[in-house]
Amino acid sequence: MKTPSSLEELVEALRRLPGVGPKSAQRMAYHLLQHDREGAQRLAKSLGEAVERVRHCDKCNNFAEQPLCELCSSTRRDASVLCVVEMPGDVAMMEQAQAYRGLYFVLLGRLSPLDGIGPKEINLDRLVKRATDGEVKEVIIATNFTVEGEATAHYIAEMLTARGLKVTRIARGLPVGGELEHVDSGTLAQSVIERRPVD
Amino acid sequence: MAASQRKLQEPQPAFVLHTYPYRETSLIVEAFTRHHGRIGLLAKGARRPKSALRGTLLAFQPLLIQWGGRGELRGLHSAEWQGGVPQLKGIGLMSGFYLNELLLRFLHRDDPHEGLFDLYAEAVSALATNTRIAATLRRFEKFLLGELGYALTLDTEAGSNNPVDPGASYTYVIEKGPVQIRSGDNPTIELSGKTLIDLSSDNYEDPVTLSQSKLLMRHLVGHYLGSRSLHTRQFLVELQQI
Numbered sequence: 001m002k003t004p005s006s007l008e009e010l011v012e013a014l015r016r017l018p019g020v021g022p023k024s025a026q027r028m029a030y031h032l033l034q035h036d037r038e039g040a041q042r043l044a045k046s047l048g049e050a051v052e053r054v055r056h057c058d059k060c061n062n063f064a065e066q067p068l069c070e071l072c073s074s075t076r077r078d079a080s081v082l083c084v085v086e087m088p089g090d091v092a093m094m095e096q097a098q099a100y101r102g103l104y105f106v107l108l109g110r111l112s113p114l115d116g117i118g119p120k121e122i123n124l125d126r127l128v129k130r131a132t133d134g135e136v137k138e139v140i141i142a143t144n145f146t147v148e149g150e151a152t153a154h155y156i157a158e159m160l161t162a163r164g165l166k167v168t169r170i171a172r173g174l175p176v177g178g179e180l181e182h183v184d185s186g187t188l189a190q191s192v193i194e195r196r197p198v199d
Numbered sequence: 200m201a202a203s204q205r206k207l208q209e210p211q212p213a214f215v216l217h218t219y220p221y222r223e224t225s226l227i228v229e230a231f232t233r234h235h236g237r238i239g240l241l242a243k244g245a246r247r248p249k250s251a252l253r254g255t256l257l258a259f260q261p262l263l264i265q266w267g268g269r270g271e272l273r274g275l276h277s278a279e280w281q282g283g284v285p286q287l288k289g290i291g292l293m294s295g296f297y298l299n300e301l302l303l304r305f306l307h308r309d310d311p312h313e314g315l316f317d318l319y320a321e322a323v324s325a326l327a328t329n330t331r332i333a334a335t336l337r338r339f340e341k342f343l344l345g346e347l348g349y350a351l352t353l354d355t356e357a358g359s360n361n362p363v364d365p366g367a368s369y370t371y372v373i374e375k376g377p378v379q380i381r382s383g384d385n386p387t388i389e390l391s392g393k394t395l396i397d398l399s400s401d402n403y404e405d406p407v408t409l410s411q412s413k414l415l416m417r418h419l420v421g422h423y424l425g426s427r428s429l430h431t432r433q434f435l436v437e438l439q440q441i
Contacts, residue, residue: 019222019223111434113293113296113297113300113430113431113434114217114296114299114300114303114430114431115430116430116433116434118433118434118437119437120437146257147257147258147259147286147287147292147295147296150286150287150288150292151292151293151296154288154289154292154293184251184253184254184255184280185254185255185280185282186254186255186257186260186280187254189280189282189285190285190286193285193286
């Protein structure tokens with residue numbers, strides 16, 4: 001028996017999702033067509049609309065439907081501080097922490113010299129343009145504390161301090177409410193190296 | 200066989216050279232071990248939010264690791280923090296990436312280089328202080344080439360046993376050694392005899408030695424890599440263009 005070609009095409013299309021192999025793709029396709037045709041219509045429609053409408057915000061590079069995202073067009077944010085993060089999910093986490101009232105720039109990646117991911121791949125030139133628009137006074141670098149995140153932070157700092165901006169890096173150390181007994185050695189070791197005076 | 204089985208049960212000194220995400224929550228780790236050389240490991244669940252391996256499987260940190268299985272990818276059983284080296288930053292970090300790229304490109308899997316491992320550990324500690332970086336890199340490059348079987352002739356002239364004259368000018372012929380420059384020659388590499396002698400004894404106090412040996416090493420590393428270029432070098436070039 002030959003599989004109908006549109007089914008085959010659907011399986012192939014689903015395989016483009018990260019972590020989805022041929023077996024999972026087939027299971028998803030059968031599920032949608034057999035048990036959830038309504039869900040399948042909805043998925044097709046929302047996917048089509050999203051691809052059509054979603055773009056990058058002109059200012060922060062995050063996903064948006066308008067030229068400016070909601071955050072960047074808000075008048076209640078402090079436009080003098082810019083927080084640089086790797087991924088859109090990081091913006092959501094920062095917002096949830098409610099400690100920051102400034103604006104963001106989303107790199108959508110990180111520098112990774114060993115994988116050949118350089119400044120061109122992660123919009124560093126756009127960041128420089130954004131940070132030097134005259135409004136921004138301080139740039140807070142909130143890239144991850146991985147070796148790649150650190151390399152990214154270092155180069156952003158070099159580029160922006162050379163252009164006269166104040167550049168800061170979010171702190172690293174023990175988690176709030178953390179007990180020494182349960183923290184991993186790497187975090188604990190670095191927290192001793194980066195200790196600071198008690199105010 | 201019995202000996203290697205026994206070894207596998209003891210934690211092994213190692214460094215992480217690079218990691219790649221694998222599936223939803225795992226990592227593929229390229230590790231450089233003291234007794235087994237470069238090996239590939241699968242660290243299951245290492246990317247889970249609460250995984251203890253997150254703060255441990257970091258590059259440039261001395262670790263003790265245990266693994267099992269054979270074949271191209273072994274399963275990582277445990278990784279224990281050894282400590283003593285602050286996280287690399289700035290130019291030290293970039294230089295560390297360069298060392299890792301050299302090891303990833305040049306070393307074959309399961310080919311132990313204990314002396315190189317010890318020098319790597321020393322180099323990483325030195326890079327963590329962000330001082331004397333160039334000297335650390337040159338010493339490592341020279342030793343690496345020797346380990347790979349491309350040991351450099353530095354203090355005697357090519358084709359003879361004449362000692363290099365510190366006052367003369369030399370070029371370097373790959374696989375042969377230093378050759379005195381005659382008037383009319385226009386070599387790509389030009390080194391003073393003193394640079395060659397300093398390099399052979401790992402003496403990098405003189406800034407002229409440092410700048411000349413940098414060009415020599417770039418030339419040699421490039422030659423042995425063949426047509427493949429180094430990402431880390433390309434990366435630095437691109438960064439300077441911004």
